[in-house]
Amino acid sequence: MVKKTLIPIGPYHPLQEEPELFKLYCEGEIVKDIKWETGYNHRGIEKLSEKKTYDQSFFLVERICGICSTSHPFAFANAVEEIGNIEITNRAKYIRSIIGELERIHSHLLWVGLAGHFLGYNTVFMWAWKYREPILDLFEMISGNRNSYAMFKVGGMRRDIENSKIPLIQEILDKFKKKNNLLVGAVMDDPVLHARTKGVGVLTKQDIIDYAAVGPTARASGIDVDVRRDDPYAAYPLVNWKVITAEAGDVFAKAEVRLLEMYESISIIEQCLEGLKKEKEGDINVKVKDIPEGWGTGRAEAPRGEVFHYVLSDGSNSPARHKIRAPSYTNIATFKKSCVGQTISDATISLAAVDPCYCCTERMAVAYDRNTGEKIMNGKDLIALSAKKTENIKNQF
């Protein structure tokens, strides 16, 4: 008989940057089941947002997640602008897309680095993070900060990208592109990485549909979904680009999708910079008087998938209700499929493959049955469940 072992990863484990607890139930070297616990990162952001005005809320939603610090304001702006029926200027649209795509490049490079680190291949980690620095320099040049950019506001942008800066941005991008070619070539052709990632953590098309995964995780399994194309916002309908997909669904396919997406991002940025030249400088804001009563939803494609914001307005200057759903919320659930049946050594890279972002994920959610419309599990049910368990334990004594 094989002995069962429980291997905890976390909550403060050297492997992870963020606090999160995974429990791997193993038989020998094979992972038989996985459970995870959250809550170490919960900050009550949705509630906090109700205390803040719309302008202040942008600084808050930016700090939901440091890596997606454009995507959340993006979705929030889309939601608020839907309530107020506000159409922003073309220049603001271009700047929004530029910031969004720069963020995608830096996030994907960060992931490639971390994936290398998880595989014990620290050269990739060092390389990827070294080549990420020029992108952060660009951010510092445009917004004044390396990570939280504070560029968004209702009806436009806080800062303009001056036309005189465009050649310099282009030059840095060109230099970056050359180095990126080197990195992508090295990662895609490396026999060690092939051996470690191909056929590992496979998610089939059906798994993706069952778990409602989004973003590169879904695209790597052949599901052609991208909010930028399906629900166009900002400057994405104004430029030419394509959605990258792969078929295999393993870790390598996810890496491939992310690496190739970076090229699309560079192409989008270049086209947006061309577009900026045609628009009048400084024309980045429309006047917003007040936000009327009503509700709005905003979606944005974060580096990890679809970010969804719901904002309910009661006509005052702060949201009456603010609901956030981050992509990792659904992506993390796919661990049940990708890790079970793998060896422990492959479990870490399978966990990392969806690029989980726990600080995005720390929300409360209630699921509804699609057919009957019933709540599947709410707070009361959970309390009732807990009471029942206590009752059972009492009876044992």
Next chain:
Amino acid sequence: MGFKEFCFKKSLWLFHFGGASCNNCDIEILDCLTPRYDVERFGMLLVGSVRHADVLLVNGSINKRDKSRLLEIYEQASKPILVVAIGACGCTGGIFAEGDTFAGPVDKIIPVDAYIPGCPPKPEAILAGVVKLLNK
């Protein structure tokens, strides 16, 4: 030379505790290790266990669930240990200080030797903070 100076004379090993943060400070701490800033040339190394560490880096606001863990980790650490609170959230709670789950800034829970403000602090600022701490 006092005992404390003797302990911190050579390579400092770091342990990173990320509380309820937005990840930015975590990334900037990791960024310090990568080629552009490369703190490893000063002998600084991120280690897996706080028992091996000389410096405890704490970032992020501390929520009710983290609080007991942070205390436990501090108690596990071999003394003397330098505690550095990184980022606005680590120093004061920052934007999350009004939150329902907030359990007090780091210095209300464990003694802190240095504060590095910023949201997030740049890698240069983190390096400067550690150097200042050593010269104290």
